[in-house]
Amino acid sequence: MAAMDLLGRRGALRVVWELREGRVLTFRALQSAAELPPGTLNTRLGELRAAGVVAAEEGYRLTPRGSDLIGALWPLLRWSEDWANALGN
Amino acid sequence: MAAMDLLGRRGALRVVWELREGRVLTFRALQSAAELPPGTLNTRLGELRAAGVVAAEEGYRLTPRGSDLIGALWPLLRWSEDWANALGN
DNA sequence: AACAATGCTACAAAAAATGAAGCAATTCTT
């Protein structure tokens, strides 16, 4: 899985996630949403933009490809919730 | 997404991925499949085992929860392939 | 002009990953 290298980096999935459903966030808003220091966020944004997942147009937002990625992440979200519940018991 | 913290670490998704479809790998086989140095692999395995995703029984394999995770990763795989193709053009 | 918000850059410290080496405990082979 080639995307693993991109998405496996600290905060990458989180950044994409915070931009789900058409959200448009400023650098600083993304920073606090994704809980990343500015340097890391900037690095991640550079990678995600290079990968055509994120665009910087009047704030940061997902490209169509990024939206597709969100679609592909829903099952993972569901698994994540089950997993969190199971651990919390 | 709570699972992001677990799966967002270097090589975590990759390790799970290499154990897909019932594969049972030795530590060293996993090491070369996932392309991770032993120290990192060992750390990751510790986290994945603690999370109940991987089990160490006659080699490393996924738990039922781990298999569920693989199920949730298929859409991501498909996205990954499309993405790789698009970039490759 | 003063002020707030924005997108970042700079920097030092801490944490994590890498790669190579190697060791102790099995498990073959002969």
Added chain:
DNA sequence: AAGAATTGCTTCATTTTTTGTAGCATTGTT
């Protein structure tokens, strides 16, 4: 049974990443 191979790691030094804080330059507002 002795030697060789394989396995699951551990160790260590080096490099790479991440973190957190500070702050600067630009743009928009009052």
